[in-house]
Amino acid sequence: MTIIIGIGNASRRDDGAGPSFVRECRARLRDAPGVELFESDGDPAELLGLWAGVPLVIVVDASSSGRLPGTVTEVDLTSGSNGFGLRHSTHAMGLTEAVQLGRALGRMPGQLRIFAIEGEDFSHGEGLSPSVARAVTELVQVVEEIVGRGELQSRRQA
Numbered sequence: 001m002t003i004i005i006g007i008g009n010a011s012r013r014d015d016g017a018g019p020s021f022v023r024e025c026r027a028r029l030r031d032a033p034g035v036e037l038f039e040s041d042g043d044p045a046e047l048l049g050l051w052a053g054v055p056l057v058i059v060v061d062a063s064s065s066g067r068l069p070g071t072v073t074e075v076d077l078t079s080g081s082n083g084f085g086l087r088h089s090t091h092a093m094g095l096t097e098a099v100q101l102g103r104a105l106g107r108m109p110g111q112l113r114i115f116a117i118e119g120e121d122f123s124h125g126e127g128l129s130p131s132v133a134r135a136v137t138e139l140v141q142v143v144e145e146i147v148g149r150g151e152l153q154s155r156r157q158a
Helices: 013-028 044-051 083-087 095-105 130-149 151-157
Strands: 002-007 035-040 056-063 072-076 111-118
Touching (some): 002 013, 002 044, 013 035, 013 111, 013 130, 035 044, 044 056, 044 095, 111 130
Parallel strands (some): 002 035, 056 111
Antiparallel strands (some): 072 111
16 A cells, blocks of 8 residues: 655645645546545644555655755655655644654654655745646656556565
């Protein structure tokens, strides 16, 4: 099973990258077996409930690190690294706390891959900036390939 979670607030422009990503995935991955898609505001308890014990979890969230808008940074937290993507989330509480709590309680997924999309505009309103919209579409293709390859199953067999 694969869980895909888009974190964010669609009413804060580029902070809606995660939910926008999930909406695009719903159209492209609707026939993919064993894939479930969720939109989240990043509440740590909700995230733990979604991912605990799941073999592969992919999370997409907006970041604000000063990189070029639309830059995608991948962080694989399977190894225990805290990684860049968590330190620059656009949420005061959420993903970082969920990972820390999940580790402490033994409620982590088998593999946790986070994709942070660098935002440009976090003001009130709807709609992504052009660079973030492009990054979302490109990332959907990347995740579609990950799911299609059965990447986790390949790693287990090796």
